[in-house]
Amino acid sequence: MKKKGILTASLVVLCSLGSAFGAVALYSHMQNDSAAQPTQLSEEVANAAQIFNQPARATNTMYQPGSVPDNFVKAAAAAIDGVVHIRSEKVVQTRQPRFFDPFEFFFGRPSMPQGQPGEQPKAIGIGSGVIISTDGYIITNNHVIADTDKLYVTTNDNEEYEATVIGSDPMTDIALIKINATGLRPIPFGDSEALQVGEWVLAIGNPFNLSSTVTAGIVSAKGRSTAADGDLKIASFIQTDAAVNSGNSGGALVNTRGELVGINTMIYSQTGSYAGYSFAVPVSIAGKVVADIKQYGTVQRAVLGVVGTNVTSATREEFELKVNEGAVVVEFADASAAKQAGLKEGDVITAVNGVTIRSMAQVQEQIAKHAPGDKVRLDVNRKGKEMSFTVELKNQEGTTAVVEKISANSIGAAFVPLSDEDKAHYGINYGVRVAGVSDGKFRDAGIRKGFIILAINNVRVATSGQVEQIIDEVIKNSPDKVLFIKGMRDNGEIVYTAVDLR
Numbered sequence: 001m002k003k004k005g006i007l008t009a010s011l012v013v014l015c016s017l018g019s020a021f022g023a024v025a026l027y028s029h030m031q032n033d034s035a036a037q038p039t040q041l042s043e044e045v046a047n048a049a050q051i052f053n054q055p056a057r058a059t060n061t062m063y064q065p066g067s068v069p070d071n072f073v074k075a076a077a078a079a080i081d082g083v084v085h086i087r088s089e090k091v092v093q094t095r096q097p098r099f100f101d102p103f104e105f106f107f108g109r110p111s112m113p114q115g116q117p118g119e120q121p122k123a124i125g126i127g128s129g130v131i132i133s134t135d136g137y138i139i140t141n142n143h144v145i146a147d148t149d150k151l152y153v154t155t156n157d158n159e160e161y162e163a164t165v166i167g168s169d170p171m172t173d174i175a176l177i178k179i180n181a182t183g184l185r186p187i188p189f190g191d192s193e194a195l196q197v198g199e200w201v202l203a204i205g206n207p208f209n210l211s212s213t214v215t216a217g218i219v220s221a222k223g224r225s226t227a228a229d230g231d232l233k234i235a236s237f238i239q240t241d242a243a244v245n246s247g248n249s250g251g252a253l254v255n256t257r258g259e260l261v262g263i264n265t266m267i268y269s270q271t272g273s274y275a276g277y278s279f280a281v282p283v284s285i286a287g288k289v290v291a292d293i294k295q296y297g298t299v300q301r302a303v304l305g306v307v308g309t310n311v312t313s314a315t316r317e318e319f320e321l322k323v324n325e326g327a328v329v330v331e332f333a334d335a336s337a338a339k340q341a342g343l344k345e346g347d348v349i350t351a352v353n354g355v356t357i358r359s360m361a362q363v364q365e366q367i368a369k370h371a372p373g374d375k376v377r378l379d380v381n382r383k384g385k386e387m388s389f390t391v392e393l394k395n396q397e398g399t400t401a402v403v404e405k406i407s408a409n410s411i412g413a414a415f416v417p418l419s420d421e422d423k424a425h426y427g428i429n430y431g432v433r434v435a436g437v438s439d440g441k442f443r444d445a446g447i448r449k450g451f452i453i454l455a456i457n458n459v460r461v462a463t464s465g466q467v468e469q470i471i472d473e474v475i476k477n478s479p480d481k482v483l484f485i486k487g488m489r490d491n492g493e494i495v496y497t498a499v500d501l502r
Helices: 002-036 043-051 073-082 102-107 283-296 313-319 337-341 360-368 420-426 464-477
Strands: 083-091 122-131 137-140 150-154 160-169 174-178 200-205 213-224 237-240 252-254 260-268 277-282 306-310 327-332 348-352 375-382 385-392 413-417 432-437 452-456 482-488 494-500
Touching (some): 073 122, 073 200, 073 252, 174 283, 200 237, 213 360, 237 260, 260 283, 277 283, 283 360, 327 360, 337 385, 432 464, 452 464, 464 482
Antiparallel strands (some): 083 122, 083 150, 122 137, 137 174, 160 174, 200 213, 252 260, 306 327, 327 348, 413 432, 452 482, 482 494
């Protein structure tokens, strides 16, 4: 009996060991399948990679079949040279104090924040960027480069360059800049669509001005919208728990093959420092944005023409819905492509081109990958009935034509401030005169040379710089792209004019 007991115990141990080794082998096989084989890029991301002439993507040579990566050394080494440090500088306008300061009397005047005594102080900002071409194109966040006078880029080998802004898109918080350099090591675009919740990713950037910092985490969620989206009109983020802090903005989120799958953009925090959640713009969106900027000068943004929300208990009751997930069509925009295709209010979008939809943010992500004129298939649940629609996407103007870049310098008008004589003659103390017009938006609106602009969109103007600033702000951030101008003719008559910038 004793020998039989020993034999039985031995068999149990051997079976347990066999099961354990079998589980490890199965786990290794699964890991190799997912980590070793790069997925096929979507047509839109592949097109963006071609526009920037990116080198071939990572292949299974990084991880040989039969092995499992036990750290992220190779992935970090493959990507770290593709992340840069960005420093922005802006001159701060200050006014001399007009009052007696006892602290200045006893201790002297405080020194300027930057530069030599007497120089104008500068506001310094820091961030990160990702090299996406060998000849110096860099992708970063719009908020990293916005409202700056100069940009400086430092590569991982400590070479510094002054950068030029090629274009930006506040709606996705993505920008494209360029440095005059060759032979750089870009990070190839990966497949953000193939990312899975629980998959390992690396965040590479310059937190707190500490260059070339790598942190690791997992994908916590996809298609995430946040409570802090602000001006972002397209917010479908990759959420991770990789540590991201101030200075990481614009840096790379890469997979275990060292491929770019996202641009780190924001954190969720009540203190301003990392608190466990970080968010990245998927490369499926970011790649198309910068490709459009390089090709056309502005983003060719496709719109579905719907206002929607997530399926909740309230919307289920209001619209008598028969599903628990999806994006509910609440109303339609003017000239809606979706409405033209046959969708109705109360329809629940459950899939876009076969991709399952659980939220309105995911609808935005799928549509943002496309250009006007593309056709997408929408799977819809209409009060329990499954239906499919093919929708030809339009641009914000309701057409499929290429949208040209418009700026304050291309609207066909020049401006000069009013002279003191003009102000006295018309009895006003502000305003800008139209010095001349050519073919462009202002002439189309009936504005001619000599017209006095008093206010644009209810903001008084007194300099040409103020006019250009308002126009740029409307072009970048207003969905309507319209200037409402209060002005004055030569005879003193006050008139109101709308200038359509589309």
